[in-house]
Amino acid sequence: MPVDHQELNADRNQGWRSELRGRISAKERSALPRVKMPELAPMERILGFLEVNVGLNEEAAVLEARRCLDCSAPTCISGCPVNINIPGFIKRIENRDFSGAARKLKETNALPAVCGRVCPQESQCEAQCVYQKMKKPPVAIGYLERFASDCERLAGNISLPLIEKKSGVRVAAIGSGPASLTFAGEMAKNGYAVTVFEALHELAGVLSYGIPEFRLPKSIVRSEIAYLEALGVAFERNVVVGKTLTLDDLREKGFRGFFIGSGAGLPKFMNIPGENSIGIYSSNEYLTRVNLMKAYQFPSYDTPIVRGKRVAVIGGGNTAMDSVRTAVRLGAEKAMIVYRRSEQEMPARIEEVHHAKEEGVEFLTLTNPIEYFADSDGRVKQMKVQKMGLGAADDSGRRRPVVIEGSEYMIDVDTVVVGVGTDPNPLIPQTIQGLEVTKWRTIVVNEETMQTAVPDIFAGGDIVRGGATVILAMGDGKRAAESLHAYLTDKDGGR
Amino acid sequence: MNKIVEKEVLSENVVKLVVEAPLVSRKQRPGQFVIVRTDEKGERIPLTIADADPDRGTITLIIQKVGTSSHKITRLNPGESLSDVSGPLGRATHVETLGTVLACGGGVGIAPLYPIARAFKQAGNRLIAVLGARNRELLILEKEMAAFADETIIMTDDGSHGNKGVITVGIEEVLKREAVHLAVAIGPAVMMKFTALLTKRYNVPTIASLNTIMVDGTGMCGACRVSVGGKTRFVCVDGPEFDAHQIDFDEMIKRLNTYRAEEKVSFDGYMRSQP
Numbered sequence: 001m002p003v004d005h006q007e008l009n010a011d012r013n014q015g016w017r018s019e020l021r022g023r024i025s026a027k028e029r030s031a032l033p034r035v036k037m038p039e040l041a042p043m044e045r046i047l048g049f050l051e052v053n054v055g056l057n058e059e060a061a062v063l064e065a066r067r068c069l070d071c072s073a074p075t076c077i078s079g080c081p082v083n084i085n086i087p088g089f090i091k092r093i094e095n096r097d098f099s100g101a102a103r104k105l106k107e108t109n110a111l112p113a114v115c116g117r118v119c120p121q122e123s124q125c126e127a128q129c130v131y132q133k134m135k136k137p138p139v140a141i142g143y144l145e146r147f148a149s150d151c152e153r154l155a156g157n158i159s160l161p162l163i164e165k166k167s168g169v170r171v172a173a174i175g176s177g178p179a180s181l182t183f184a185g186e187m188a189k190n191g192y193a194v195t196v197f198e199a200l201h202e203l204a205g206v207l208s209y210g211i212p213e214f215r216l217p218k219s220i221v222r223s224e225i226a227y228l229e230a231l232g233v234a235f236e237r238n239v240v241v242g243k244t245l246t247l248d249d250l251r252e253k254g255f256r257g258f259f260i261g262s263g264a265g266l267p268k269f270m271n272i273p274g275e276n277s278i279g280i281y282s283s284n285e286y287l288t289r290v291n292l293m294k295a296y297q298f299p300s301y302d303t304p305i306v307r308g309k310r311v312a313v314i315g316g317g318n319t320a321m322d323s324v325r326t327a328v329r330l331g332a333e334k335a336m337i338v339y340r341r342s343e344q345e346m347p348a349r350i351e352e353v354h355h356a357k358e359e360g361v362e363f364l365t366l367t368n369p370i371e372y373f374a375d376s377d378g379r380v381k382q383m384k385v386q387k388m389g390l391g392a393a394d395d396s397g398r399r400r401p402v403v404i405e406g407s408e409y410m411i412d413v414d415t416v417v418v419g420v421g422t423d424p425n426p427l428i429p430q431t432i433q434g435l436e437v438t439k440w441r442t443i444v445v446n447e448e449t450m451q452t453a454v455p456d457i458f459a460g461g462d463i464v465r466g467g468a469t470v471i472l473a474m475g476d477g478k479r480a481a482e483s484l485h486a487y488l489t490d491k492d493g494g495r
Numbered sequence: 496m497n498k499i500v501e502k503e504v505l506s507e508n509v510v511k512l513v514v515e516a517p518l519v520s521r522k523q524r525p526g527q528f529v530i531v532r533t534d535e536k537g538e539r540i541p542l543t544i545a546d547a548d549p550d551r552g553t554i555t556l557i558i559q560k561v562g563t564s565s566h567k568i569t570r571l572n573p574g575e576s577l578s579d580v581s582g583p584l585g586r587a588t589h590v591e592t593l594g595t596v597l598a599c600g601g602g603v604g605i606a607p608l609y610p611i612a613r614a615f616k617q618a619g620n621r622l623i624a625v626l627g628a629r630n631r632e633l634l635i636l637e638k639e640m641a642a643f644a645d646e647t648i649i650m651t652d653d654g655s656h657g658n659k660g661v662i663t664v665g666i667e668e669v670l671k672r673e674a675v676h677l678a679v680a681i682g683p684a685v686m687m688k689f690t691a692l693l694t695k696r697y698n699v700p701t702i703a704s705l706n707t708i709m710v711d712g713t714g715m716c717g718a719c720r721v722s723v724g725g726k727t728r729f730v731c732v733d734g735p736e737f738d739a740h741q742i743d744f745d746e747m748i749k750r751l752n753t754y755r756a757e758e759k760v761s762f763d764g765y766m767r768s769q770p
Contacts, residue, residue: 199581199711199713200581200711201532201539201578201579201581209711209715237579238579238580238581239518239581240581240582240584240713243522243582243583243584244518244519244522244581244582244583245518245522265711265713265714265715266714266715267715267716267717269717269720269727271727275727276720276721276722276727276746276750278749278750278752278753279753281717281718282716282717284715284716284717285710285715285716285717285718288710288711288715288716289710292710293538293539293710294536298757298761299757299760299761299764300536301536302536302537302538302563302564302567302761303538303539303710304754304757304758304761305757306753306754377749377752378746378749378750378752425713425714425715426714426732427713427714427732
């Protein structure tokens with residue numbers, strides 16, 4: 001997405017900001033140490049589902065904001081899939097204009113409190129920070145994003161943008177995860193009447209069923225939804241598009257444009273013997289039971305979960321880390337990550353791996369399960385694994401795991417969570433005529449516009465990418481909104 | 496919220512609810528199900544759609560009291576509401592004209608069998624219903640089935656109604672007697688297992704509709720997975736009907752018992768909390 005340099009410069013050249021820049025020298029700024037995120041102690045946090053990262057206080061946030069050099073040509077913004085005006089919001093924090101900082105974030109990002117918590121900043125904006133060239137730790141952009149949006153929420157005065165002209169043209173988003181929510185927010189700001197259709201009884205997709213409370217409190221997700229409702233976005237729960245209503249039904253109801261953000265909801269299993277034994281979950285099921293259905297509060301909530309004592313989680317991504325740390329909180333005495341490559345190749349965020357280790361999780365890397373064994377009731381009791389070595393790099397640039405013959409051994413387990421990835425949900429592509437689908441069952445779009453083979457249908461997030469991050473999904477939603485707006489404006493002058 | 500507009504007690508353990516769900520009532524086809532959540536703290540449970548009235552915008556659910564969730568839902572009265580109803584889910588029954596179709600229903604399984612059997616009859620098949628229950632009091636929908644079936648055979652374990660014996664006795668009577676082109680079996684897993692073993696001996700193609708544990712019901716979680724012909728399938732999106740001769744019923748029966756201990760804890764707590 002192109003960065004609007006004119007707007008950035010106009011913001012940067014405001015009097016208060018020039019004055020703020022002049023107050024402290026770049027040398028002094030760069031000599032400040034990077035702030036540390038205060039966290040709950042491991043022994044305390046594993047007793048429940050409280051958020052691990054506590055958040056910065058005002059003084060710490062202002063001090064960290066001071067580290068930002070307010071570069072004339074900021075490189076950080078190019079690392080952000082939604083092009084947040086990063087120096088713009090950070091300098092407002094330094095200036096103690098916290099609600100101004102939150103407004104600046106919301107100009108480009110409908111879900112800053114979420115992104116401040118779950119974005120992999122270390123490989124995006126912070127990876128492009130000018131401090132990287134100076135071999136210094138980057139400005140803690142993510143912590144500051146979280147701080148500004150938390151401030152606004154806790155103060156209770158959420159500001160709403162002025163919507164200049166409401167055309168009332170109806171558009172629909174299918175799925176209510178981060179891609180659709182971003183799309184909905186952008187279209188509402190453009191004056192459209194947006195309805196978001198969600199299959200489950202709860203909104204926000206992976207933010208609700210996938211990411212645990214200890215990493216993303218659901219109260220924050222709810223308040224981000226409330227913000228969208230205040231913008232005029234309508235939400236319909238328990239509607240499985242393709243089943244409850246078809247796209248043609250929606251066209252008949254007067255919807256003029258569509259965004260598909262139905263996600264990569266189908267869990268992958270490894271198809272190894274014994275995998276259907278009791279106590280073997282997909283990470284989707286394990287996390288959904290806990291996060292969406294509140295099984296950690298069973299029997300106060302009706303949905304149960306197997307509370308394993310010896311839990312193996314297969315995989316090395318963020319979902320695997322979320323699952324294994326959930327197992328710890330559900331009382332596992334031994335919680336293991338079993339991953340076929342080495343720690344270096346793990347796709348999980350470093351912070352998640354670090355937190356998992358602090359919480360006592362064991363890492364069995366270069367190890368792969370090949371068979372499960374159950375007792376007479378069908379409950380898993382053991383898994384056979386084999387050791388792996390690393391061969392030449394594969395398509396992903398990571399070294400390919402190779403089996404070490406004769407290295408098999410058994411591990412006692414009573415719960416296994418398979419977190420080796422997900423496939424796109426086929427329901428939508430199957431029920432809409434004319435969509436083009438890849439062999440991985442993702443929907444084909446024009447990468448610039450996110451438009452599908454059907455002109456009034458746009459798509460983004462994991463249904464297009466196959467399994468990526470919240471922020472990339474949000475970037476897609478944003479681009480799709482711009483394109484759909486242009487498409488509809490072109491078609492009938494925006495009426 | 497989905498309002499309950501009618502309630503009828505069909506037997507000591509079985510209750511029929513007619514529920515407002517306009518969109519579902521228009522789209523549903525025989526064989527499909529809904530996911531229901533009774534209240535804010537409730538489980539998501541799959542319930543097969545027993546009937547629908549698109550003009551009234553209602554669907555009919557028939558529920559057997561087993562654990563906490565089913566007790567909670569059967570205690571609701573007309574005017575009260577279910578928190579959530581989502582559907583119609585799963586694939587509809589593939590209904591075609593084959594000749595003679597044998598509809599085998601055990602216990603509360605007669606409820607989901609009813610719309611499927613009716614659809615086969617409407618498609619021009621000769622329809623023989625074999626309905627089984629523990630006793631007369633627990634047998635449901637006999638009149639409704641008999642209204643369109645060409646023949647209805649009743650089996651009760653204690654002989655209090657119809658013939659005495661398990662359902663497979665009644666099924667085999669028909670199989671011995673005449674050519675059957677398709678059998679549809681719905682009921683407890685054990686009943687479906689033995690029905691499948693029997694019809695296989697007679698080379699009669701058989702489908703079973705499975706009611707496994709589910710959470711989302713849209714293919715997301717895999718709680719409902721079963722082995723069919725040695726391959727893992729999801730009941731919610733690949734089913735709920737499968738070739739009964741290919742289903743690994745023993746694995747399915749074990750998986751149905753996943754939460755036996757937790758269900759007891761939950762149910763004991765629920766019963767204590769009730770006046």
